[in-house]
Every structure is written in structure tokens, then in C-alpha cells.
């Protein structure tokens with residue numbers, strides 16, 4: 289099957305609600321047909337509902353940057369995946385390296401969140417990081433493989449291709465130092481092989497795998513030309529409407 293590409297932006301903790309809506313209004317009429325390439329924008333929780341309203345009827349899909357693994361209850365400050373889905377959110381980023389590092393999220397927690405997001409009807413974008421230390425120590429295989437084995441554990445086979453993976457080497461995030469496309473392909477290939485070992489070749493071949501880490505309009509074409517790279521997850525380059533449009537219409 290042909291995997292349709294995804295260009296996704298992750299604003300992280302940036303923009304006011306007003307700025308977020310203005311951004312959507314500036315880009316929404318300049319996006320590719322979603323059958324050819326999906327456009328996804330992940331934003332802070334408080335901006336999501338007004339962004340969904342602004343994007344209605346356009347190809348733009350709005351994503352959350354995190355959610356909890358329970359649907360409802362006494363979990364002060366958390367956001368339910370069902371609430372996100374009911375608000376017209378399509379995707380949720382889970383396990384971004386910033387959440388792993390700054391908020392101590394573990395693979396076990398991320399796996400619970402992936403299950404909950406899928407049960408709620410959301411498509412998770414699961415981030416698989418890799419550290420330079422591991423790479424230098426020659427343990428990159430174990431690192432990436434163990435992340436995928438743990439984060440995608442025990443999914444219903446029919447749900448697996450609703451998951452998108454974002455391969456993000458930590459040293460390339462926000463540094464301006466993108467990974468060499470051959471190395472990025474190597475990481476994404478390894479992720480696909482791991483999913484194939486878990487759920488079989490057919491399912492693995494349907495899963496979209498993105499590269500993230502200092503993606504910009506100069507390197508996106510080379511990255512997306514790789515066989516196992518089905519798109520990008522861009523941080524900094526998604527913050528300005530013209531810069532994001534350059535990625536989307538690369």
C-alpha cells in the first residue's frame with residue numbers, strides 16, 4: 289500500500305490563542321489535498337478548540353501535544369483523550385522527548401496513553417527519541433527497538449496503522465543540526481522492522497514513520513525522499529506561517 293505522507297508541526301508551548309487562530313486563517317487555504325498529503329498542527333491545549341473551528345472544512349487537522357490515559361475522573365490538570373476527540377481533534381502527540389525528559393514519562397505510561405488514545409478514536413503520533421550517548425556507545429539498536437516494543441505493546445492489530453511514529457534523535461531537536469538523511473532512514477527502517485516483528489510485514493508497511501529534528505525547507509526534500517520516511521514532525525520551522533507552508537508545499 290502507498291503510505292500517504294504527513295507534514296506535521298509541533299508548536300510546543302508557544303503562541304496565544306489569538307495568534308494560533310490567526311495562523312490557521314493564514315495557512316488554511318494553501319494546503320495540499322489531504323488524499324495526497326496530510327497536514328497536521330499540534331498546539332497547546334487551550335488553543336485547540338478555536339483552531340478546530342478556524343480549520344473547519346479545510347484539510348488542516350489539529351493535534352494535541354499530550355493526553356492522559358484515563359477517560360475521566362479525579363486527575364486534576366490532565367486532559368482526557370475522549371474530551372479531545374469530542375472537540376474535533378484527530379491526532380495526539382505522545383511520548384515526545386521533552387515529556388520523557390522534563391516530566392519523567394516512561395515507556396509504560398506512554399503505552400497506556402497510546403491504548404487510551406486509540407480507544408477514544410484518536411490517532412497517536414508516538415515519538416521515539418534516541419540520545420547521542422546511546423549512539424556513540426553503539427547501543428542505538430537497543431534504544432530504538434526497546435522504545436517501540438514498549439510503547440506499542442499489546443495493541444489490537446487493526447489499530448496499529450492508526451499510529452504514526454516520529455523518530456527524533458535528541459541531539460537534532462531544536463539545535464539546527466538535522467540528522468544525515470541516510471542515518472535518519474536507518475533509524476526509520478529499524479522502527480519499521482521492529483513493528484514488523486511485532487505485528488507482521490503488512491501492518492508495518494502501512495504505518496507512517498516521520499522524522500523530527502531541525503527539519504526546515506532546505507532539508508525536507510532529501511529527508512522525505514527516503515523510503516521509510518513518510519513525513520516530518522517540525523518544531524521551530526512550524527512556528528511561522530510562511531515557513532510552515534514552505535514545509536507543507538515542499
Ligand SMILES: O=C[C@H](O)COP(=O)(O)O
Pocket residue numbers: 298384456460461462463464500501502503521522523524525
Ligand atoms: O516535535 C518536534 C521536534 O521536537 C523537533 O523540533 P525542531 O524542529 O525545533 O528541532
